Amino acid sequence: MAAPPASYQKELAAARKAASLAARLCQSVQKSLLQSDVQSKADRSPVTVADYGSQALVSLVLKTELSSESFSLVAEEDSGDLRKDGSQETLRRITNLVNDTLSSDGTYNLSLSEEDVLVAIDSGKSEGGPHGRHWVLDPIDGTKGFLRGDQYAIALGLLDEGKVVLGVLACPNLPLAPIGHSEIESLATKVGCLFSARIGAGTYMQSLDGSPPSKVHVSNIENPADASFFESFEAAHSLHDLSSSIATKVGVQAPPVRIDSQAKYGALARGDGAIYLRFPHKGYREKIWDHAAGCIVVTEAGGIATDAAGNALDFSKGRYLDLDTGIIVTNAKLMPLLLNAVQSSLKEKVQSASPL
Numbered sequence: 001m002a003a004p005p006a007s008y009q010k011e012l013a014a015a016r017k018a019a020s021l022a023a024r025l026c027q028s029v030q031k032s033l034l035q036s037d038v039q040s041k042a043d044r045s046p047v048t049v050a051d052y053g054s055q056a057l058v059s060l061v062l063k064t065e066l067s068s069e070s071f072s073l074v075a076e077e078d079s080g081d082l083r084k085d086g087s088q089e090t091l092r093r094i095t096n097l098v099n100d101t102l103s104s105d106g107t108y109n110l111s112l113s114e115e116d117v118l119v120a121i122d123s124g125k126s127e128g129g130p131h132g133r134h135w136v137l138d139p140i141d142g143t144k145g146f147l148r149g150d151q152y153a154i155a156l157g158l159l160d161e162g163k164v165v166l167g168v169l170a171c172p173n174l175p176l177a178p179i180g181h182s183e184i185e186s187l188a189t190k191v192g193c194l195f196s197a198r199i200g201a202g203t204y205m206q207s208l209d210g211s212p213p214s215k216v217h218v219s220n221i222e223n224p225a226d227a228s229f230f231e232s233f234e235a236a237h238s239l240h241d242l243s244s245s246i247a248t249k250v251g252v253q254a255p256p257v258r259i260d261s262q263a264k265y266g267a268l269a270r271g272d273g274a275i276y277l278r279f280p281h282k283g284y285r286e287k288i289w290d291h292a293a294g295c296i297v298v299t300e301a302g303g304i305a306t307d308a309a310g311n312a313l314d315f316s317k318g319r320y321l322d323l324d325t326g327i328i329v330t331n332a333k334l335m336p337l338l339l340n341a342v343q344s345s346l347k348e349k350v351q352s353a354s355p356l
């Protein structure tokens with residue numbers, strides 16, 4: 001008899017637990033961020049004690065909860081810089097953060113040494129690929145937003161035979177109420193959302209402090225004039241001019257909503273806006289941890305995510321996404337219009353760049 005199809009329920013519960021704990025660690029750091037908490041990586045992007053602490057925690061919780069022999073994790077950070085001279089104080093701070101978060105939760109009777117933390121961080125070095133199961137983690141997506149006190153997410157997905165089968169997005173600063181409509185945003189709005197999705201089972205949102213989950217769905221807007229769109233806050237991450245030309249072409253009237261991280265996918269999954277456009281500068285290669293969890297959160301809520309050529313995102317090629325320019329996300333009704341506008345704006349961009 002054939003084995004029943006995997007339901008991934010146990011894995012999803014472990015992923016929720018891991019991301020919620022990591023969110024707790026990140027929140028405590030964001031409240032009292034010190035100058036010495038922030039380092040610069042070799043590519044000059046920022047990394048903080050919270051990125052490292054979150055990665056160590058998630059890796060530890062998954063291993064403890066699932067006790068599976070073959071554990072593979074594809075994650076953004078590694079311990080290289082932490083092992084260098086002069087990093088002892090940073091490593092001590094990360095170790096304290098991880099241990100404090102574990103003991104505040106009380107579920108695990110664990111106390112980690114500095115070496116344990118380095119090993120936990122480095123268990124994220126897997127190359128992923130088309131076979132078997134691989135967890136995919138961005139311990140803090142939107143580190144620049146995190147540093148500004150804005151949006152960020154802990155993004156955790158699971159690949160099985162190259163496909164994303166579950167995803168969890170913890171967004172500690174995302175309001176529970178819809179965003180993008182300034183008239184209903186107020187300082188009193190409660191924040192902290194946890195999105196979770198399982199293949200074939202839909203997308204749910206709950207508050208990070210433990211409200212019961214409720215099912216969410218993408219916007220069913222058909223007329224682009226009623227749609228609003230999301231893009232990166234950082235102009236260095238996505239071409240704002242290009243998305244503005246696409247939005248104009250398709251008939252969007254509202255100004256872009258610019259927020260950091262995969263919180264964009266979460267907000268889209270619950271219908272806050274109808275479109276997400278991402279067009280990195282030439283030569284940038286997208287990493288799977290920047291999209292795996294977000295992608296299933298939005299597709300299980302009824303959305304579609306493709307590259308600029310309309311191809312589904314392929315997570316089976318290792319640590320990088322192999323795609324034609326850009327990522328576009330919207331509902332099934334708007335996708336054909338949006339794809340046309342994308343193609344036409346990209347053509348104009350090439351024509352205006354080439355010498356006469």
Ligand SMILES: Nc1ncnc2c1ncn2[C@@H]1O[C@H](COP(=O)(O)O)[C@@H](OP(=O)(O)O)[C@H]1O
Pocket residue numbers: 045076138140141142143144145231232233234236237238259260261262280281284287290
């Ligand atoms: N030049 C660039 N172009 C596009 N994306 C970039 C980039 N430099 C960094 N990124 C990615 O953009 C992510 C944040 O996305 P967003 O702009 O939607 O907030 C970063 O994730 P991290 O913050 O995890 O490093 C990083 O992986």
Ligand SMILES: [Mg+2]
Pocket residue numbers: 138140141142289290
């Ligand atoms: Mg990221």
Ligand SMILES: [Mg+2]
Pocket residue numbers: 051076138139140141142143
């Ligand atoms: Mg990150």
Ligand SMILES: [Mg+2]
Pocket residue numbers: 045046076143
């Ligand atoms: Mg980073």
